[in-house]
Amino acid sequence: MTDSNFFAAHEDTLKGALDAIGSRGFWSAYPEVPSGRVYGETARADGQAAWKARLGKPFELDQGYAIGTVSDESSPWGIETGIEYPRCDLNQVLGASRCAMDAWKRASVEDRAGVCLEILHRLNKRSFEMAFAVMHTTGQGFMMAFQAGGPHAQDRGLEAVAHAYAAMKACPQSATWSKRVSKTETVTLDKTWRIVPRGIAVTIGCSTFPTWNSYPGIFASLMTGNSVVVKPHPGATLPLALTVEIARDVLAEAGFDRDVVTLVCDSHDAPVAQDLVVHDDVAIVDYTGGNAFGDWVEANATQARVYSEKAGINSVVLDGCDDVRAVTGNLAFSLCLYSGQMCTTPQNIFIPEDGIDTPDGRMSFDDACAAIVKAVDWFLSDPARANEVLGAVQSPATLERQASARTAGGTVLRDGAPVAHEHFPDARLASPLIVQVEEADAALHEQECFGPVVYIVRTASSARSIELAADGAKRKGGLTAALWTRDDALIDTAIDAFTHAGVALSVNLTGQIWVNQSAAFSDYHVSGANPAGNATLCDAAFVADRFRLVATRIPVPAPVEEAAC
Amino acid sequence: MTDSNFFAAHEDTLKGALDAIGSRGFWSAYPEVPSGRVYGETARADGQAAWKARLGKPFELDQGYAIGTVSDESSPWGIETGIEYPRCDLNQVLGASRCAMDAWKRASVEDRAGVCLEILHRLNKRSFEMAFAVMHTTGQGFMMAFQAGGPHAQDRGLEAVAHAYAAMKACPQSATWSKRVSKTETVTLDKTWRIVPRGIAVTIGCSTFPTWNSYPGIFASLMTGNSVVVKPHPGATLPLALTVEIARDVLAEAGFDRDVVTLVCDSHDAPVAQDLVVHDDVAIVDYTGGNAFGDWVEANATQARVYSEKAGINSVVLDGCDDVRAVTGNLAFSLCLYSGQMCTTPQNIFIPEDGIDTPDGRMSFDDACAAIVKAVDWFLSDPARANEVLGAVQSPATLERQASARTAGGTVLRDGAPVAHEHFPDARLASPLIVQVEEADAALHEQECFGPVVYIVRTASSARSIELAADGAKRKGGLTAALWTRDDALIDTAIDAFTHAGVALSVNLTGQIWVNQSAAFSDYHVSGANPAGNATLCDAAFVADRFRLVATRIPVPAPVEEAAC
Numbered sequence A, B: 001m002t003d004s005n006f007f008a009a010h011e012d013t014l015k016g017a018l019d020a021i022g023s024r025g026f027w028s029a030y031p032e033v034p035s036g037r038v039y040g041e042t043a044r045a046d047g048q049a050a051w052k053a054r055l056g057k058p059f060e061l062d063q064g065y066a067i068g069t070v071s072d073e074s075s076p077w078g079i080e081t082g083i084e085y086p087r088c089d090l091n092q093v094l095g096a097s098r099c100a101m102d103a104w105k106r107a108s109v110e111d112r113a114g115v116c117l118e119i120l121h122r123l124n125k126r127s128f129e130m131a132f133a134v135m136h137t138t139g140q141g142f143m144m145a146f147q148a149g150g151p152h153a154q155d156r157g158l159e160a161v162a163h164a165y166a167a168m169k170a171c172p173q174s175a176t177w178s179k180r181v182s183k184t185e186t187v188t189l190d191k192t193w194r195i196v197p198r199g200i201a202v203t204i205g206c207s208t209f210p211t212w213n214s215y216p217g218i219f220a221s222l223m224t225g226n227s228v229v230v231k232p233h234p235g236a237t238l239p240l241a242l243t244v245e246i247a248r249d250v251l252a253e254a255g256f257d258r259d260v261v262t263l264v265c266d267s268h269d270a271p272v273a274q275d276l277v278v279h280d281d282v283a284i285v286d287y288t289g290g291n292a293f294g295d296w297v298e299a300n301a302t303q304a305r306v307y308s309e310k311a312g313i314n315s316v317v318l319d320g321c322d323d324v325r326a327v328t329g330n331l332a333f334s335l336c337l338y339s340g341q342m343c344t345t346p347q348n349i350f351i352p353e354d355g356i357d358t359p360d361g362r363m364s365f366d367d368a369c370a371a372i373v374k375a376v377d378w379f380l381s382d383p384a385r386a387n388e389v390l391g392a393v394q395s396p397a398t399l400e401r402q403a404s405a406r407t408a409g410g411t412v413l414r415d416g417a418p419v420a421h422e423h424f425p426d427a428r429l430a431s432p433l434i435v436q437v438e439e440a441d442a443a444l445h446e447q448e449c450f451g452p453v454v455y456i457v458r459t460a461s462s463a464r465s466i467e468l469a470a471d472g473a474k475r476k477g478g479l480t481a482a483l484w485t486r487d488d489a490l491i492d493t494a495i496d497a498f499t500h501a502g503v504a505l506s507v508n509l510t511g512q513i514w515v516n517q518s519a520a521f522s523d524y525h526v527s528g529a530n531p532a533g534n535a536t537l538c539d540a541a542f543v544a545d546r547f548r549l550v551a552t553r554i555p556v557p558a559p560v561e562e563a564a565c
Helices: A004-023 A043-054 A090-106 A109-125 A127-138 A142-149 A151-169 A215-223 A238-253 A273-277 A291-300 A324-340 A365-380 A383-390 A396-408 A462-476 A488-500 A540-544 B004-023 B043-052 B090-106 B109-125 B127-138 B142-149 B151-169 B215-223 B238-253 B273-277 B291-300 B324-340 B365-380 B383-390 B396-408 B462-476 B488-500 B540-544
Strands: A066-070 A085-088 A174-180 A186-197 A200-204 A228-231 A261-263 A282-288 A305-309 A315-318 A348-352 A356-358 A361-363 A411-414 A433-438 A453-459 A480-484 A504-507 A547-555 B066-070 B085-088 B174-180 B186-197 B200-204 B228-231 B261-263 B282-288 B305-309 B315-318 B348-352 B356-358 B361-363 B411-414 B433-438 B453-459 B480-484 B504-507 B547-555
Touching: A004 A109, A004 A151, A043 A127, A085 A090, A085 A261, A090 A186, A090 A200, A090 A228, A090 A261, A109 A127, A109 A151, A109 A215, A109 A238, A127 A142, A127 A238, A142 A151, A151 A215, A151 A540, A186 B488, A200 A215, A200 A273, A215 A228, A215 A238, A215 A282, A215 A540, A228 A238, A228 A273, A238 A261, A273 A282, A273 A291, A282 A291, A291 A305, A315 A462, A324 A365, A324 A383, A324 A453, A324 A480, A348 A365, A348 A462, A361 A365, A365 A383, A365 A411, A365 A433, A365 A453, A396 A433, A396 A453, A453 A462, A462 A480, A462 A488, A480 A488, A488 A504, A488 B186, A488 B547, A540 B540, A547 B488, B004 B109, B004 B151, B043 B127, B085 B090, B085 B261, B090 B186, B090 B200, B090 B228, B090 B261, B109 B127, B109 B151, B109 B215, B109 B238, B127 B142, B127 B238, B142 B151, B151 B215, B151 B540, B200 B215, B200 B273, B215 B228, B215 B238, B215 B282, B215 B540, B228 B238, B228 B273, B238 B261, B273 B282, B273 B291, B282 B291, B291 B305, B315 B324, B315 B462, B324 B365, B324 B383, B324 B453, B324 B480, B348 B365, B348 B462, B361 B365, B365 B383, B365 B411, B365 B433, B365 B453, B396 B433, B396 B453, B453 B462, B462 B480, B462 B488, B480 B488, B488 B504
Parallel strands: A200 A228, A200 A282, A228 A261, A282 A305, A315 A348, A315 A480, A348 A453, A433 A453, A480 A504, A504 B547, A547 B504, B200 B228, B200 B282, B228 B261, B282 B305, B315 B348, B315 B480, B348 B453, B433 B453, B480 B504
Antiparallel strands: A066 A085, A174 A186, A186 A547, A356 A361, A411 A433, B066 B085, B174 B186, B186 B547, B356 B361, B411 B433
16 A cells, blocks of 8 residues: 555644534635635636536546446536446446455555545645536536535535544554453453444435535545445536546555446436445445435335435524615525525525514515515626526426426515526526415425525414424424524524424524535534434434444463462 | 432543543443442342342333233243233323423433433442343343343443443534634634434343343433333343333433333233334334344334344354363353353354364364363253353243254254253253254254254364355354464454454453453444344444434624724
8 A cells, every 4th residue: 555645644634624523613624715826826727628628528437347328417507518428337336346345444544544635635626627517517606616516525525534534543443351350360352443344335416516415425435444336416427427536546546446436327317326226235325315216215225324415495584683684685695596406595484474573663574575585686686696696507307396386376576587697698597486475385385396496484473483494394304494583582492493303593694604504514414303314414423334343352361470489 | 400410420430431432441330240248238138029029010110101911021940920011002102202302302411411320320229139130031040140131231331321422522512613704704603503312212122131232222312312112022021121110210300201211011912013113203223132023123114213233143163272171161151151042152163174273283073073062061060050051041932943953954962951950940941952064054054043052063174164154144144253273374364254244253262251241341242244233332323323413503793893082
């Protein structure tokens, strides 16, 4: 193994991450600003050129077992990408993965950490190339594609490395066990423990955050000695193909078999995820995606340990605020960001029928609704800002869902009008549709409607708003909730209700911080405590069950007494 | 809550346990010697009297929801016990359990730890009463019933308390998150995290080690805020009924609802475990027992997180030794202890056809077999020792299994003759049946034959012995392996093979230490890395997924600049 330099090179980064997961203050290893001063003056141009050079060609991955090609990506920005990926024989890939694991699982924790940290380091250097890959598969605006697809995803990967490192180091490699068994006899055993991985880990990527949501599982499994099969979404393959390419290079340089990390691609017409996750050889599944298939994976992949990050219905409880413009402005950004395609985007805004509490007295329900619509309209009135923040819509199905919501019921307060883009005339763009409904319209607001669809729900009171939002999350799943209020008692009520519904609550946000944001090393993403997912990114539970410790016990002979002579 | 004194009273015990799970040297909180000097001169008599006072009567548990009684226990020692337990309405118990959890989950980690530590402390004081309860349900001899049913089980419970405490303390309760978001602006958030339990936890007890195997799950779930429903084996109810009684008293004294811990009893004819583990309200299942039902639980209780401790086929690889008598003596004790009813008891002894390596040269295969038989015979030649060590056979089915094995194939080297007992004439007693088979007789030695049945398997070589034993464990499950050899290279081969089969290996044991022993705070019991179970007692994976952390984020206003005047 030649990778010990990798560990030494990145040990400080690991130490920083270990401190951060303990203190949970702000920390980041990888700069989020896409600046030439940080990444090099030519980094953006180089990254764009590297990305462009991939277009319209087969993706050359140094991996065998191909039995054809697939090519299902199309940029939501309306340009041709046309990259062909290998379609591989599942059994061959799994066989190779198993063989590759043999040396990987025997490596030291430090050797594996060195490889993982070096992969993350190289991913970071390639953040601009990754940004274009993410942008033109997910539809994210460039800034988000850079940050969420690059440094923030790398931070999430590093966070998993740190948790796995800590979990494995919690047990010593050896110990001397000495027990007095009688007045004259002591038994002493040398005990050693070795780490045994669970087996082949499969990561099922999603179409909207292919790297951010996949890196925790990939790195948690790698760190703990498992080999990893990466199965990207057919519509967002390039970001994970790039990741696999980099990982394989680092593995080879460190003297390991490249097949410790493999890529399995499929198409919308001939998906392989179902066969893959229930395969006898698969011991771990990390799934991010919709609830329907996620629920199926949880119920059927019983031979594996499944970690799921699905979707939920996120809520806003608007009870009152000191500054209506500041609050609706903050909320408008949350609603517009990536056209509502974040799993943390609010869907339902609960407002009491008697309006909201402000320093100027009660603002009526209708005026409160109008203020939200106005804030969204104002935010989107600057085309450049609108384009950058909204991004494009990843899947045509999302636009169809928005179209259905327009006529499904309730009162349309703001139509989800298409937005023109100056650089990408064929981009799939939309803005938030805002529909007002009643409490009783549960068929509307209790269904997840992924994408740019917002329901304002008129309720009897803010207490009722909290009840509806928390209860809905408990039954249907939920990731985030936001509360704006001037009433401290209501904050306490909300904290209690949302905590026990497993929903992270943000209170009275204004300015440069939004409910959709989830920061590595501090915020747990998805609680695992409601139907939105069974795992969180990232805690001890996310890593500790990916490996086992197995012991050997050998007696230490009792010391020979010196003969008295 | 009045339980803060409980935490203060036992904080040193917790600290000792936390140190022990980190260093994994020998440590114990509860003395294993059933001595009057430790437990009080009248402790044995008092415990026996307390146990006797329960016989032939309803078990008075201060718990409602009863819809009848069950009484399926009978002492394997042949005496009448005749205790009646309440049969309860499942839905009522689960409803009460859910209500009781509400205050329990909101308590501090210290308050919950205080209650758990006090329960263990009181269990320890009642160790003699528990010993008789365990002896006359499981059939264990008195010494084992005292140690394994009392202090060793308490240590296993404390170990789980320590792991859960450490896992919950790994995340701070609050943090200040401060991020520079522009040249002039910093966002600061106060973050708080609360612990949310997974939900109602069900513990399914087994008939042979009702306390030792159940305490880890019970205490891990309690510590992390879950309520616990205890479902004992119908044939070994008293030890867990006693435990529940003590737990409920401590809960009430601490101001909690007694129904945080409830007892659900059933009978062989009308079992409720199946309904219970797949109930929608059940979020955690800790299962100890046979593989058939365990596999069913794992496949069907998909609404819950299942931790299973099933059975496996344990192996001995006998390649050679320095002192044949010392080794066969050590092995004979392991084979006789509790008539082979420990899940750690060896079943298969693999010996190469060309015999074993000794300082006096090669001992033939037949002579090696004869030495083992002789050691068992010698060990059992002292009736008092035989009675105490063999104990009684818990279930008549185990005797039937032994009877079938006698004629199923192979050559009987030693018959599993019944043993007489001077004090208990009606006891269900047996001694090990030893059958010689060939490698090819996989239908015999690759089936778990729980109880006093031992196969000696003739193999082509010791390398082949290791291969057969490790491969069998990987496919069918295995908890322990023992190797005796004079060849260091073979030790390395065995460590590698058994480690990757998830089997704890003991090498060259002689004297007062046996392969069946598993010490709390040091030995992981069941690896979770083969079909003998999916969990280990006890590690971070065993506790970390029983709770979640849910956050609230509230901005901290920027400091107001002093006006320059």
